Amino acid sequence: MKEKMESKIESKIESEVKLELKSEIELKSEIEKTKINKQKINKREKRKWYTYLWIWSIVYFALGFFNILFAWLGMIDFLIPLVFAIFSGNKNFCNRYCGRGQLFRKLGNDCKCSRGKKAPGWISSKGFRYGFLAFFMTMFGNMIYQTYLVAAGATGLREAIKLFWTIRVPWGWTYTSGMTPDWIAQFSFGLYSLMLTSTLIGLVVMVLYRPRTWCSFCPMGTMTQGICRIKDSR
Amino acid sequence: MKRYASVNPNQCVACGECAYVCPRKAVSIQKGCYAKVDDTLCVGCGLCERCCPAGCITLIDRDGCSTKGGQDTGRGHSSELCQKGIG
Ligand code: SF4
Ligand code: SF4
Numbered sequence: 437m438k439e440k441m442e443s444k445i446e447s448k449i450e451s452e453v454k455l456e457l458k459s460e461i462e463l464k465s466e467i468e469k470t471k472i473n474k475q476k477i478n479k480r481e482k483r484k485w486y487t488y489l490w491i492w493s494i495v496y497f498a499l500g501f502f503n504i505l506f507a508w509l510g511m512i513d514f515l516i517p518l519v520f521a522i523f524s525g526n527k528n529f530c531n532r533y534c535g536r537g538q539l540f541r542k543l544g545n546d547c548k549c550s551r552g553k554k555a556p557g558w559i560s561s562k563g564f565r566y567g568f569l570a571f572f573m574t575m576f577g578n579m580i581y582q583t584y585l586v587a588a589g590a591t592g593l594r595e596a597i598k599l600f601w602t603i604r605v606p607w608g609w610t611y612t613s614g615m616t617p618d619w620i621a622q623f624s625f626g627l628y629s630l631m632l633t634s635t636l637i638g639l640v641v642m643v644l645y646r647p648r649t650w651c652s653f654c655p656m657g658t659m660t661q662g663i664c665r666i667k668d669s670r
Numbered sequence: 671m672k673r674y675a676s677v678n679p680n681q682c683v684a685c686g687e688c689a690y691v692c693p694r695k696a697v698s699i700q701k702g703c704y705a706k707v708d709d710t711l712c713v714g715c716g717l718c719e720r721c722c723p724a725g726c727i728t729l730i731d732r733d734g735c736s737t738k739g740g741q742d743t744g745r746g747h748s749s750e751l752c753q754k755g756i757g
């Protein structure tokens with residue numbers, strides 16, 4: 437009897453020790469996991485040079501205030517996201533390098549110019565996003581058409597920018613006629629209007645809702661995401 | 671950590687704001703299509719939920735053993751944790 441009891445107790449202890457060992461192994465693996473996670477976090481550094489690109493978007497509008505021909509630099513903001521989306525299939529432009537998005541973040545978060553309220557759902561719905569993209573593209577096409585008309589000599593150069601596609605603001609001091617062919621100036625005025633309008637809309641929704649609400653229906657963002665989705669589904 | 675963040679990939683606009691604010695760098699943008707939260711890193715602080723312009727992030731309880739949140743990402747993570755006795 438005694439022997440039996442002893443062996444029973446021994447086996448019990450053994451099993452308990454085994455359990456403890458097991459949990460120890462589990463603990464070790466947990467600790468290792470957290471270590472790996474910490475390494476992951478350290479790898480992705482914090483402040484990078486591109487977190488200062490919001491300065492670029494202020495500089496852009498400032499330059500356009502003195503000479504409208506600088507508006508052509510805005511084509512960088514149109515082409516780079518497309519290059520990122522088409523060739524590498526990501527939205528790194530929006531995620532990292534977009535000056536406008538960062539300007540909204542800066543003003544909204546750091547300068548507290550935003551209510552921070554959740555925007556209504558329809559703003560980020562597919563219908564509205566693609567609808568706005570279509571509208572924006574139509575306006576872009578219209579701008580190109582105007583440029584063509586001026587180039588063909590059908591209409592004269594209009595030294596004004598159009599806000600919200602309706603309000604005409606005289607902007608003549610930024611251009612001395614004869615500096616370049618007229619169509620180049622016309623395109624500058626058109627592109628600058630487009631950039632200024634979209635930024636103003638962005639600022640309005642930034643104040644009303646969350647800082648980067650504009651990004652939820654930004655035509656460039658929608659387009660690049662669309663391209664990425666198509667690329668991904670292939 | 672009682673909660674973790676989960677992204678609804680259909681509403682996400684892949685703006686990357688959540689990835690920027692996350693103190694644990696738990697969010698990554700998947701091929702420019704949508705954001706994904708690494709829930710082993712997420713501590714459920716809710717910063718990403720408060721900044722998301724599309725409002726598509728929800729915080730999900732780990733302890734309720736509910737699978738309703740896990741279905742968002744199609745992984746049912748919370749139930750997995752429950753089986754392990756964590757959460
Ligand atoms: S969505 Fe538009 S404004 Fe926002 S980061 Fe992307 S390109 Fe910039
Ligand atoms: S809840 Fe906090 S830790 Fe989790 S993903 Fe969002 S910001 Fe990162």
Ligand code: SF4
Nearest residue numbers: 682683685686688722
């Ligand atoms: S902040 Fe929201 S919309 Fe932007 S990437 Fe993150 S989950 Fe998507």
